[in-house]
Amino acid sequence: MTTVKSLEDLKRVREEALEKRKAKVESGQVQVIVAMGTCGIAAGARETMKAILDEIEKDNLSGIVVTQTGCMGMCEWEPIAQVIVGDQPKVTYGKVTPDVARKIMKDHVIGGKIVEDHVIPA
Amino acid sequence: MKELTLHLLDIAENSVAANSKNITIYVEEDTAKDRLRMSVQDDGVGMNADTIAKVVDPFYTTRTTRKVGLGIPLLKEAAEACNGFLTIQSEPGRGTRIDVEFQHSHIDRMPLGDLAGTFLSLLIAYPQIHWTFIYRANGQDFEYDDAPIKKELDGMSLTEPDILSFLRQMIETGIKEIQPAIN
Secondary structure, eight states: OOHHHHHHHHHHHHHHHHHHHHHSOOOOOEEEEEEOSHHHHHTTHHHHHHHHHHHHHHTTOOSEEEEEEOOOSOGGGOSOEEEEETTSOOEEEOSOOHHHHHHHIIIIIITOOOOGGGBOOO | OOSHHHHHHHHHHHHHHTTOSEEEEEEEEETTTTEEEEEEEEOSSOOOHHHHHHHTSTTOOSOSSOSOOOHHHHHHHHHHTTTOEEEEEEETTTEEEEEEEEETTOTTOOOOOOHHHHHHHHHHHOTTSEEEEEEEETTEEEEEEHHHHHHHHTTOOTTSHHHHHHHHHHHHHHHHHHGGGTO
């Protein structure tokens, strides 16, 4: 790793990102949480996470916080992901394959429409 | 689990759950010695000798949401099936270090899998932790220490698309550059 050069590059990328963000209208914070316990990981949660990050990159989605959490005690529903848009209640999705994750990003995170088919029934 | 990096991710999640501030992940492939080594070292809450003895038991877990903890037992079994081992060193209040080794060429050894995706997933999901990743392929090192990167970002989120893209490429290229040393 050529550290010095990379950090210089990063400085430029950061400044560009700041500029872009200024031009955008903030639509309220969005939080995406992926369950990453042993059960989640074994069920493919890392690929779910990668799909979410890929959507952020491809669709240039600013202001999204992506975090991980452990086992939620619903191992049969793994991979599980939760979405919180602004001050709306948390939505918990089950069987979130990478394709489902991409749909959630497009429909729910961007479009504001909950992907009902994959919501874990309470 | 289909990949060693999925086990690595699982073990690293334990370190996160142990309230660690600094986590170092080391992965080494050494084809001359025919070994594959991985370690996860943290400065979290640690465990006493009694707990260390229990964590290799699949019917022990600290969590309350379910009754089994399979992470460490699964990895230990996988390593032992490949002329390897898993060791745990830990001290309450000081942290934990888990070392695992495999015979690199063993027919039953799982593939290493997506190292870059695993690192990226951890450093994005837990930005409050200081992450160090070291990948060594037959003596060549790729090291990712996120302290100077976070300093440069000065509070900007790692999930900003441009930053995310930068980090992903940095890690992917860094690993790809030295991985041919293995094959």
